[in-house]
Amino acid sequence: GRARAPLRRSRAERDARKLNPVGFFVKPLNIDELTAVVLNALGKSQQTLADQLPPPPSLAERLSALRRDLGCLAVYLGHRDGRVIARAGDLVSLDVEGMLRYMEVAFSASLKVCSMLGGLVSQNLHYFDGDEFDVYMCNVGRFYMLVMLFDGEKGATAIGPVVRYGRQCADDLMTELAGMAAAAAIPLERMVAPAPAPEQMPAAT
Secondary structure: OHHHHHHHHHHHHHHHHOOOOOOOOOOOOOHHHHHHHHHHHHOOOOOOOHHHOOOOHHHHHHHHHHHHHHOOOEEEEEEOOOOEEEEEOOOOOOOHHHHHHHHHHHHHHHHHHHHHOOOOOOOOEEEEOOOOEEEEEEEEOOOEEEEEEEEOOOHHHOHHHHHHHHHHHHHHHHHHHHHHHHHHOOOHHHOOOOOOOOOOOOOOO
16 A cells, blocks of 8 residues: 555665665656766766866757747846856846846745745746846756846736746756766766857847
């Protein structure tokens, strides 16, 4: 019956640990923990090439596709430390990295609230209302954020497309980043490289 399931799992874990494995994981898997154990087993340094990895074309292409779908001014993939990893479109008049550092406060708090509510995989969405610009932000795992920048007159009406296309894009980016981390044998949170210099792009129509 159901009451015996934890006992069976406990016995299975004890039996498995007798074999002295390099790691033991219970579903759902934590990709970051798995990557760290694999690195340790291979004798790899967690600092290996992390900051030298350029954003691959697939990330930029995915952001560009989202920008077209939403008709927004720009889309950014940011790290929780405030750095921009990849972008589609840009506004040189806006301090995006400064904004990301403030948004990280809401980002981290939302992950904690999600955990308190029993959430295993956070799919939080934030909306920041401004006069000149409006911004949506959703998490891409525990270390990255997808930021969608709209004209101030349009952002409030974009919630439907953002939920539909933005969340799917965040899931796609998470899969891509996890694959990159595994291929490079580094922890997921270390998949950080400065984005290319800002390039002025016209707003999507």
